[in-house]
Amino acid sequence: MATETTLQPFDFARDPFATKQRGLWEMAFQRLIRNRLAFVSAIILIFITVLAISAQLVPFIERHDATVQQYAVVNEGPSSEYWLGTDILGRDMWARLLYGTLFSLKIGLGTQLIVLLVGITIGMGAALGGKLSDTILMWFTDLAYAFPDLLAIILLRQVLFGRDWPIIGTGDPQIPGFPSAILGTILAISLVSWVTIARLVRGQMLSIKEQDYVLAARSIGASPWRVVRAHMLPNTLSTVIVSVTFGIPLAIFAEGALGFIGLGVPSPYTSLGALMGDGYAYLFVNNWLVVWPAIMVAILMLCFTFLGDGLRDALDPRTRK
Template sequence: MSQHSEWELLDNSEKQSQQISRPSHTYWQDAWRMLRKNVLAMIGLVTIILITLTAVLVPMFSEVSYSDQKPGFGNIPPKFPITKLWDGQYVYVHNEYKLIEVSEKGELLAAPDTIEEDMAFSTKTYEIGGKEVVLDYSYAKKAKKNGGVKYKIFVEGKEIDTTPVKTVRNRTNLLGTDRLGRDVWIRILYGARISLTVGLVASLVNLFIGVIYGGIAGYEGGRVDNIMMRIVDIINSVPSLLVVILLMVVYKPGLTTIIVTIGLIYWVGMARLVRGQVLSLKEQEFVLAARTIGVSKFKIIMRHLIPNAMGPIIVSLTMSIPSAIFTESFLSFIGLGVSAPEASWGTLANDALGGIRSYPYQLIAPAVAIAITMFAFNFLGDGLRDALDPRLRK
């Protein structure tokens, strides 16, 4: 048989047909590719980034702090109706029946003091723009009979039309003010700093303790595993929130105490997860090879077993952050969190309870912030779970 019949050159079309259709990806590149395809997970990731950047950067450039008080501007909502006294002079009639000088665009200008108040006749007298302005709120008691009229305003003894000219947005305080005149928007952002810090640091503490504890228990097995897991069962048998509350009562309430107490209790779930992963991996060939060449147990756990279980660990870490944030908010809500005047989403919600009917926006703002953060982390956690699961590779 001739050499020509045994060997034949391939043309370009046959060469290209044997090429790999898509480039090879590493495990993490493939996970990122799948995560990007998950719309809800990407929305959650972008939301978390935006919340973090806003909480860090906006207060740095703000002219007011979370503790700055303006008592005259207390309980002013994000949007309010304005009444025209005369050309160029506008006021907002507060729910507490007092006048606030505002601009036509909604900027808060001044909270004039009353020069005279008659409690018997339910009137307040102000001096605004050099003129005497009287607010008569005696009609509030018979508002239903008066067609909804709660007050009348007199300028230099002459009654004016109290029908609001328009409703404007509060341009001085984006989300309004609380009862002490503090800016709700800035306090929400400071609350985000505290909540995100607690969630992140507490979760890292959970990661450190849970990974080491669960890794040792799973790798050692036998009696060591039984003893370590019975300790976990004892801790897990008591409601974790109850333990956290007891620890907060014993120690001085504060941000550091919250982080420490949450970190000391919430690691049991991570330990169980890591133990299960290590039990399924420690019989693999690469672990046997490491043992054969004399690698220490600690190095086998930290350099071989834990890296191969990072997928479920990262998912659990992501899902534990909203749990820690909610726990911190609850503790602050019941008075065991950060101390005044520091702002936390829980303390903001607690402060808003007294005026929930008259000023519901003060409770809605922190509640919405907590809800958005919870949804964002849960969406991201679900997306990571799907992206890091080898069984869902496509």
């Protein structure tokens, strides 16, 4: 006589996938450490970030105020007193380079934070919604993708987030250490840069939601939010993290282009792009004004690129050893 079996409810508090997921992230971190180029790049980025932040807190590191004008030492070359020389107004280039690097990093990280939120939201809405929402959101994504990036950023920065805009465009700080003009730059770049992550999230989730482990979780009574949070998002994050890592230097480069043509951070604030734009007019008088910020931009872009390559290899299951 066959015995009747009763299905017991699944205990989500003891989800074995949680332990498995932590193991995968731990292995990815170990593979990243073994990638010497990516590991050294991460160390350099941490060092530059800590140095730029510390310069605003410890006067010894900054040596001279980045905004103080000293007309007796205009356009001096590197020396023991001014390590990287001075600009056309006698301001210390070492202090201004650290100051500009900090603001460029704020713009890069702030941009990717907004891109991450917008991209994941639209990508999830397209993948998990119905056919109508997928069509509408992807049509909107394709429309945003059709505009040239730099041209769209310039238009948004000047028209929607211009300096005369009552909230974003004013020069007064809205957040301590974060002037509203930088918020306008971040928003302008973010509204153009979210398309890639939205497409990646949509593609990944469309593939993942048909996998056996997702179907099994649904069959045992897992709620849609539980399936998304415990299974779909963790398996999408690896691709998103790599995309964000590559997006940070692109945002810094976009801000540099805006600063170079005079649409970036207004005075007395500065960024790496603004430093290059200010120094370009005096390139044949004092080429150090362009060399130092250009070197810093190159270092940041190379380090983020190498780190992104390392993260891509570490998080790719096909490269596991």
